[in-house]
Each structure stands twice: as structure tokens, then as C-alpha cells.
Amino acid sequence: MSATEATEPTEAAQQRTPLRAKQRLGDIVFSRAALVSGSAILLILALVAVFLVAQSLPAVVADPGDFIGKPASLWDYVWPLVFGTLWSATLALIMALPLAVGIALFISHYAPRRVAAFLGYIIDLLAAVPSVVYGLWGIGVLAPAVLPAYQWLTENLGWIPFFAGPVSGTGRTILTAAIVLGVMILPVMTAICREIFLQTPVLHEEAALALGATRWEMITMAVLPFGRPGIISGAMLGLGRALGETMAVAMVLSPQAIITFALLQSANPNTIAANIALSFPESYGVNVNLLIFTGLVLFLITLAVNSIARYIVNRRKDFSGAN
Amino acid sequence: MTATQAPAGITNSLTQGRLHPRTPWVILGLSLTAAAGIVSLISASTDSEFSLVGAVALGALFYLVMVVVISRQVEGSRQATDRFVTALVSGAFLIAMTPLVSLLVTVVINGSARFDVEFFTSSMRNVVGEGGGAIHAIVGTLLMTGTAAIISIPIGLLTAIYLVEYGRGPLARAITFFVDVMTGIPSIVAGLFAFALFALFFGPGIRMGFAGAIALSVLMIPVVVRSCEEMLRVVPNELREASYALGVPKWLTILNVVLPTSAAGIATGIMLSIARVIGETAPLLIVAGFSQSMNYNLFSDRMQSLPVFVFTSYSIQGVDTQAYLDRAWAGALTLILIVMLLNLIARLIARFFAPKLGR
Numbered sequence: 001m002s003a004t005e006a007t008e009p010t011e012a013a014q015q016r017t018p019l020r021a022k023q024r025l026g027d028i029v030f031s032r033a034a035l036v037s038g039s040a041i042l043l044i045l046a047l048v049a050v051f052l053v054a055q056s057l058p059a060v061v062a063d064p065g066d067f068i069g070k071p072a073s074l075w076d077y078v079w080p081l082v083f084g085t086l087w088s089a090t091l092a093l094i095m096a097l098p099l100a101v102g103i104a105l106f107i108s109h110y111a112p113r114r115v116a117a118f119l120g121y122i123i124d125l126l127a128a129v130p131s132v133v134y135g136l137w138g139i140g141v142l143a144p145a146v147l148p149a150y151q152w153l154t155e156n157l158g159w160i161p162f163f164a165g166p167v168s169g170t171g172r173t174i175l176t177a178a179i180v181l182g183v184m185i186l187p188v189m190t191a192i193c194r195e196i197f198l199q200t201p202v203l204h205e206e207a208a209l210a211l212g213a214t215r216w217e218m219i220t221m222a223v224l225p226f227g228r229p230g231i232i233s234g235a236m237l238g239l240g241r242a243l244g245e246t247m248a249v250a251m252v253l254s255p256q257a258i259i260t261f262a263l264l265q266s267a268n269p270n271t272i273a274a275n276i277a278l279s280f281p282e283s284y285g286v287n288v289n290l291l292i293f294t295g296l297v298l299f300l301i302t303l304a305v306n307s308i309a310r311y312i313v314n315r316r317k318d319f320s321g322a323n
Numbered sequence: 324m325t326a327t328q329a330p331a332g333i334t335n336s337l338t339q340g341r342l343h344p345r346t347p348w349v350i351l352g353l354s355l356t357a358a359a360g361i362v363s364l365i366s367a368s369t370d371s372e373f374s375l376v377g378a379v380a381l382g383a384l385f386y387l388v389m390v391v392v393i394s395r396q397v398e399g400s401r402q403a404t405d406r407f408v409t410a411l412v413s414g415a416f417l418i419a420m421t422p423l424v425s426l427l428v429t430v431v432i433n434g435s436a437r438f439d440v441e442f443f444t445s446s447m448r449n450v451v452g453e454g455g456g457a458i459h460a461i462v463g464t465l466l467m468t469g470t471a472a473i474i475s476i477p478i479g480l481l482t483a484i485y486l487v488e489y490g491r492g493p494l495a496r497a498i499t500f501f502v503d504v505m506t507g508i509p510s511i512v513a514g515l516f517a518f519a520l521f522a523l524f525f526g527p528g529i530r531m532g533f534a535g536a537i538a539l540s541v542l543m544i545p546v547v548v549r550s551c552e553e554m555l556r557v558v559p560n561e562l563r564e565a566s567y568a569l570g571v572p573k574w575l576t577i578l579n580v581v582l583p584t585s586a587a588g589i590a591t592g593i594m595l596s597i598a599r600v601i602g603e604t605a606p607l608l609i610v611a612g613f614s615q616s617m618n619y620n621l622f623s624d625r626m627q628s629l630p631v632f633v634f635t636s637y638s639i640q641g642v643d644t645q646a647y648l649d650r651a652w653a654g655a656l657t658l659i660l661i662v663m664l665l666n667l668i669a670r671l672i673a674r675f676f677a678p679k680l681g682r
Contacts, residue, residue: 031485031489031574033481034481034484037477037478037485038495038498039498040478041478041501041548042501044505044544045501048508051519051520052516054519055515055522098415099415102414102415103419106412110412110413111416128662129423129426129659130655130658131605132602132634133430133655136652137429137430140429141426141429142422183419183422186419214401214402215409216409240507244507244511246604247634251637273509273511276515276605280608281612292515292518295511298509298511302508303507306503306507310504
């Protein structure tokens with residue numbers, strides 16, 4: 001929808017003014033109500049930003065000595081959390097993205113047509129599980145299950161900094177949290193990849209197959225080049241989810257205020273969202289504003305990631321004719 | 324007749340040099356059996372338990388190697404790559420299934436221990452150790468989610484109507500974009516927003532159910548708008564034009580033609596959006612707090628909700644640890660059942676009440 005198209009109807013309407021329909025009261029009320037609720041959404045989003053800024057200002061001007069843990073400055077408190085948030089979300093993305101593309105390909109191009117929709121529904125079930133249940137599962141099942149693998153990794157690959165020992169005794173490390181996050185963002189990424197893979201022009205696929213390509217060659221020649229923006233935006237949306245996910249991380253991780261790339265040790269960087277959830281009920285005074293400030297940072301990070309993702313998706317829609 | 328008959332020496336070139344369709348399955352069976360044998364031998368010699376995961380992983384590895392080697396010998400390298408990727412892609416799906424199955428099985432097994440009448444009839448007031456239930460949390464969840472739905476559905480539906488029927492130009496584009504952005508707001512930020520809003524009027528330390536409902540509706544509105552907008556766009560323009568041609572005003576056209584046609588889809592979307600927010604924990608933990616007692620009043624005092632009940636039962640364990648854990652799992656089972664039920668109802672509505680589009 002370009003700017004020129006948008007102005008055309010108004011010009012046409014001006015020329016036709018004598019023929020305009022009578023403005024009824026119901027019409028006016030109804031269209032105003034619709035307009036007001038539409039604008040209300042913009043207002044809510046603006047309010048979210050305004051209130052977060054207003055409530056986090058006291059933390060910016062406060063003396064860092066008043067904060068819990070007595071950090072040297074505001075950024076000393078925030079930076080490890082930002083690092084933990086980005087690090088865990090990146091790990092989750094690295095694990096989930098290849099799986100999501102594989103699953104989307106399986107559902108769209110490998111599975112028999114009749115069961116494909118059903119398989120998609122099963123993957124969507126993963127999205128329906130509340131995050132607190134993922135948290136319970138992460139501690140109760142996943143952490144004990146991956147512990148032997150962690151021990152093996154530190155013993156045999158400990159020379160790689162990521163896998164340096166000593167291994168955590170509980171399995172509640174950042175890698176476990178990232179695995180849970182990866183499972184949680186899998187459905188949204190799969191859904192977007194699947195949708196765009198299914199939009200690949202059938203003629204392109206058939207042309208590739210008719211030239212003697214195998215199924216994989218057809219996918220690399222026709223499906224993946226067409227679907228690349230979908231994969232990228234799906235990854236960004238998944239990243240946004242992983243950045244903001246709270247309860248699963250809060251329950252699985254045993255955190256400290258440190259910056260480390262080690263994946264398997266008992267000292268792990270915390271994430272912004274998990275830190276808020278764990279600290280907020282006991283906070284008072286300027287510490288509440290401090291937590292709200294970290295929330296504002298998280299809001300800005302996810303806003304940026306999601307906007308980029310949506311921008312890529314929308315640009316795609318314009319020239320693919322998919323809408 | 325003799326001309327069309329193929330000479331005895333020539334075979335069908337399309338099937339020549341290809342593996343029999345059943346061959347990969349035979350290879351898969353053989354590799355899994357071999358891997359199971361090796362793993363059981365190892366576990367017998369080291370006196371450890373038989374590892375099913377290890378056996379399946381080793382079997383998958385055997386299969387990958389075998390199928391590529393055999394296919395390369397018979398069919399050439401291109402087909403071998405194709406078979407390799409097919410195995411990888413199918414494997415990706417199976418790997419994704421593992422956590423889902425494991426999660427469902429764990430929740431059902433652990434949750435059934437306390438999934439009894441007492442769990443649904445009593446609260447946690449004055450309960451230490453065994454016994455007690457989650458009726459206060461269930462009531463709180465229903466009250467807050469219900470209020471959030473009452474706030475979100477009119478705003479969301481009217482916005483969708485604006486976007487489809489009225490909206491043109493920059494405002495509509497801005498709303499579409501920001502609704503998309505809003506779907507990505509982290510739930511904890513929505514909770515902080517509600518807290519900041521209510522702290523302004525009621526002072527710091529405010530906890531009330533209504534604030535939780537506000538936080539939930541911030542998360543719910545964009546989902547309602549998205550799904551309703553999609554459903555309204557599906558309504559064929561011919562129906563609207565027919566209505567206008569009969570002289571029906573625009574607002575009555577929307578009320579009497581567009582909305583009834585898309586009612587089933589809208590109901591589905593609303594159900595799914597409720598299912599999405601009913602499991603939210605973080606915002607309610609922040610603004611609604613947690614409590615052990617029943618609270619019917621949305622506008623005063625802390626209000627427990629089911630997800631927060633699960634979290635607090637786990638994180639604040641009393642003397643009898645097992646009793647608290649059992650209650651947490653039972654709460655998780657209840658939560659999953661509610662969400663699955665909402666999803667199922669949504670799919671059934673979509674299936675049986677879908678509009679007939681005259682195709």
C-alpha cells in the first residue's frame with residue numbers, strides 16, 4: 001500500500017460529494033468507536049513506555065550505594081543481566097533454529113499430506129504448555145537427565161572454554177535453561193517457516209523436479225531461497241520470545257550476578273526477566289525502580305528485535321503477493 | 324503387438340539403480356537392533372542401567388552412516404545426499420517430539436498424586452504440610468482472566484473492525500505495525516506496566532487482582548486483534564456489496580452480515596487468546612501477588628492464580644517437601660488440562676461452525 005494509493009480514494013470521494021450517502025448516527029457512532037479502540041492500542045503502548053520511563057527515573061538519579069548488593073554504578077547492576085539475557089536467548093536460538101527449519105521442511109515437504117496438518121497441530125501443542133510447567137519440567141526432568149552428558153562434556157571437552165569445569169552438581173545451568181527456552185520458541189519459529197515454505201510457488205518446485213533434481217536439490221534451489229526472509233524473521237521472533245521469557249529461566253537457573261561464557265558451571269549469569277520475577281516480591285524503595293529500569297531495558301531490546309522481524313516479514317509480503 | 328513389447332534384456336530405467344522403497348526401513352530396523360545390542364552389552368559390562376536414549380541415538384547414527392554408504396554405492400552421491408537430509412529432517416521432528424512427550428508424561432504421572440476432590444474443594448488457608456488445595460487459585464485465575472477478557476475482547480474486536488472496514492492510510496498502518504510489536508511484549512514488562520500504573524494511584528506495594536487483569540489484557544489485546552482481523556478479511560466482499568446494494572447502512576452491514584459470517588472464526592480466536600494468557604505467571608506474580616486464602620474481591624488484597632500457585636508451591640516449600648511438590652504438579656496438570664480444553668473447544672468451533680463460503 002503506497003502513499004499514492006492511499007490518497008487516491010480521498011480525491012475520488014471529493015469529486016463525488018453530491019452522491020455521498022447520508023451520514024447516519026449509527027454509522028458515526030460505530031466508526032468512531034472503532035477508531036477510538038484502534039487508537040487506544042497505540043495509547044496503551046505509549047503508556048507502557050511512559051510509565052516504565054517514569055518509574056525507572058528514580059533509579060537513574062539514585063545513589064548506586066542504595067541498591068541491593070551495592071553495585072558501583074547502575075550499569076554495573078544492569079550489564080550482567082543484559083549479558084545473561086542475550087547469551088541465553090542466543091544459545092536457545094542456535095539450538096532451536098536448525099530444528100525449526102527441519103521440522104518446517106518435514107511438515108511442508110516430507111510428511112504425507114494427510115498427516116501434515118495433524119503434525120503441525122502437535123507442534124502447536126508445545127506452544128500451549130504454560131511456561132511455569134516448562135519450569136517444573138526443566139528442574140524435575142531435564143536437569144537430572146542432562147547431568148551425565150554435562151559430566152562427559154567437561155571430562156572430554158573441558159579444554160573448550162564453554163565446557164570448562166567444574167560441572168554443576170544440579171544440572172541447573174545456563175545451558176539447561178537455554179534448552180528449555182529452545183523448546184519453548186520452537187513452535188513460533190516452526191509456524192512461520194512452515195507458512196512461508198508452503199507459499200513457495202509450486203511451479204518452481206515442479207520445474208526443479210522435472211529437471212531431475214532430487215527432493216533435497218529441489219529444496220535448496222526453490223524452497224530455501226524463497227523462504228529465507230521467513231526463516232530470518234521467524235528466528236527474530238523466536239529470539240524476542242526467548243529474551244522475554246521469565247518463569248522457565250527463573251525456575252531452572254541458579255543465578256549469580258556474573259558474566260561468564262562457561263555453560264556447565266554452577267555460577268551462571270541471570271536474565272533480566274528472571275531477575276525481576278525472583279526479586280520483585282521482596283523489593284522495596286528504590287530497588288523497585290531499579291527493577292523497573294531493567295524491565296525498560298528489556299522492553300527496548302525486545303521492541304528492537306520484534307520491529308526488525310516484522311519489517312522483514314512485511315517487506316516480504318509486499319512483493320510475494322502472499323496476502 | 325510385438326513392437327510395443329519390451330525386449331527381454333531392457334529393464335525399466337526409472338526404477339533401475341534405485342533402492343527398493345522398503346530398504347531404508349530395513350536398514351533402520353537393523354541399526355536400531357544393533358545399537359540396542361551394543362548398549363545392552365555395555366550396560367551389562369559396566370553394571371549400569373540400560374539407556375534407551377543412548378540406544379536410539381546410536382541407532383540413528385548407524386542408520387545415517389549405513390543409508391549414505393549403501394545409497395552412494397547403488398544410486399550415486401546425489402541420491403545419497405537426499406537420503407541423508409531426509410533422515411536428518413525426520414530426525415529433527417522426532418527430537419522435537421521428545422520434550423513434548425516427556426513433559427506430558429511427567430505432568431500426568433506426578434500430577435495425578437494429588438489430583439483429587441480435596442484439591443478442587445479447599446484452599447491453602449491454615450494448611451501446613453499435607454492436604455489443602457487450589458480452589459482459591461482456580462477462582463483467582465477465572466476472575467482475573469475473565470476480567471481481562473471483558474476488557475480485551477471489545478477493544479480487540481472493534482480495532483479489528485476498524486482495520487478491516489474503516490482503516491486507511493498511515494493510522495491503520497501504524498496500528499497494524501504496533502499490534503504486531505505488541506504481541507512481542509515480554510509478559511513481565513506487561514506486569515511492570517500494570518504495577519507502575521497502579522502504584523501511581525495507590526502507592527508502592529500495591530497488589531490487587533484487577534491490576535493483574537490489566538496486565539493480562541495488555542498481553543491479550545494484540546492476539547484478539549490479529550485473529551479477529553484475519554477472520555474479518557476472509558468474509559467475501561460480495562456479501563458486503565450485496566448488503567450495500569440493498570441500502571443497508573455500513574454499521575448494520577457490519578453487525579448483521581460481516582460479524583455473523585465470521586462469528587465462528589472470531590470465537591476460535593478469542594478462545595485461543597484466553598488459552599494464551601491463562602497460563603501467564605510472571606505478571607500476576609508481580610501485580611497480583613500470592614496468597615493462601617480465597618479472595619473474591621478483584622479490587623483489594625492479593626489474589627492467587629493457578630500458575631502462581633504452581634510456582635509458589637515449588638519455590639516456597641514447607642517442612643513436608645513432597646506435599647508441596649505434589650500440589651505444584653497437580654496444579655500444573657490442572658493448568659495443562661484447562662489450556663488443552665480451551666484449544667480443543669476452539670478447534671471444534673472452527674470445525675463445526677465455519678462459514679459456508681459457497682465454494
